[in-house]
Amino acid sequence: MDDTYFMKLAFQEAKKARGSTWTNPLVGALIVKENQILSRGYHHLFGGDHAEVEAFKGLVNPNQAEGATMYVTLEPCSHYGKTPPCALKITKMGIHRVVIGQKDPNPLVCGKGIQILKEAGIQVTVLGVTAKMNEKYNFFYQQKRPFITLKYAMTLDGKINFEHGRRSLVSNHAAYLDSQKLRAAQQAILIGENTLMIDNPHLTIRTQKLAFEPIRILLVKDVDKLDPNLKIFTTNSPIWILSRHVSKRKWLPNILVFTDKNWAVTKILEFLTLHGIQSLLVEGGSHVQAAFVRKQLVDELVVYMAPKLFGGTALPAIRGVESLKVLDMKITKVKQLADNIRIEARRNDF
Numbered sequence: 001m002d003d004t005y006f007m008k009l010a011f012q013e014a015k016k017a018r019g020s021t022w023t024n025p026l027v028g029a030l031i032v033k034e035n036q037i038l039s040r041g042y043h044h045l046f047g048g049d050h051a052e053v054e055a056f057k058g059l060v061n062p063n064q065a066e067g068a069t070m071y072v073t074l075e076p077c078s079h080y081g082k083t084p085p086c087a088l089k090i091t092k093m094g095i096h097r098v099v100i101g102q103k104d105p106n107p108l109v110c111g112k113g114i115q116i117l118k119e120a121g122i123q124v125t126v127l128g129v130t131a132k133m134n135e136k137y138n139f140f141y142q143q144k145r146p147f148i149t150l151k152y153a154m155t156l157d158g159k160i161n162f163e164h165g166r167r168s169l170v171s172n173h174a175a176y177l178d179s180q181k182l183r184a185a186q187q188a189i190l191i192g193e194n195t196l197m198i199d200n201p202h203l204t205i206r207t208q209k210l211a212f213e214p215i216r217i218l219l220v221k222d223v224d225k226l227d228p229n230l231k232i233f234t235t236n237s238p239i240w241i242l243s244r245h246v247s248k249r250k251w252l253p254n255i256l257v258f259t260d261k262n263w264a265v266t267k268i269l270e271f272l273t274l275h276g277i278q279s280l281l282v283e284g285g286s287h288v289q290a291a292f293v294r295k296q297l298v299d300e301l302v303v304y305m306a307p308k309l310f311g312g313t314a315l316p317a318i319r320g321v322e323s324l325k326v327l328d329m330k331i332t333k334v335k336q337l338a339d340n341i342r343i344e345a346r347r348n349d350f
């Protein structure tokens, strides 16, 4: 049994909290001595104890940690956040070696945890395995903006709506269920005013209970011109309205209004980054999506394709992008969903 074996088990621990850690990464830890696993732990919930502390709590007797090796999927933290620094705790528990999956890209930590351990005379090995499960967390800190996914449903002739101003049903029920899962994996979902008026969506996740619901972001011209009876306002999940005009209305506590004269794509991203939002799903409509495409700000595309043809005046996906400098994508996954097809594509430079 070697380091990669124990690290794999630590990753398995980490995954147990999928969907519960909000903007925190998934992290797992193991305490091992003479090839025996003494304890396992993981970060359960945003705001709760970190994986290392959970692993220490699992020891029958704290003295067992003396001379043991800790396997942890992410560099132990060095900051006083919602909990005290894990790296410091490790130095006090008598651990003699720490094997780390990956360095923490969060500038609060980013090497400082490793430094604390080394300075305390602990042997440190960094395996450098970046986990897919924390892809968006890593992306956010490396690129300093959220990971952007565009999603739409289209016909075989690339149309998303039969005619202007009316909603047409494009994709099937299996695609609906799949898109609920896609929503559930995001920290924020963005739609523009047209989609809000025409589709009148709830933008909630109805197929599973989530510890943290994605924030629903509405991009509108004048917040006070919105119909307060829109379905989205009947739900109590968080809503952030990005408006060009200030609001004089009184909104429910789950609804926040942010004002700026020009909510350009780059401004929206700066705003989300400032609020620590690591992933964004842009659900439409085609003008809003076009604004992201125009700036080449598409990291992933999820397209549901339905066996229909809308023809002539129907609306194409990604409307209003003048001659697009080709945005090269690569198809990463294709899946049949009954009579629809789900296509996943990513930027070619990833």
Ligand code: AOF
Residues within 6 Å of the ligand: 023, 024, 025, 026, 027, 028, 042, 043, 046, 047, 048, 049, 050, 051, 052, 074, 075, 076, 077, 080, 081, 082, 083, 086, 104, 106, 108, 109
């Ligand atoms: C660890 N072990 O299990 C996790 C770590 O807000 P806090 O205080 O919970 O800190 C969150 C930050 O701590 C997070 O952004 C990441 O840098 C690190 N997460 N670190 O040693 C853990 N979840």
Ligand code: ZN
Residues within 6 Å of the ligand: 050, 051, 076, 077, 078, 084, 085, 086, 087
């Ligand atoms: Zn920690």
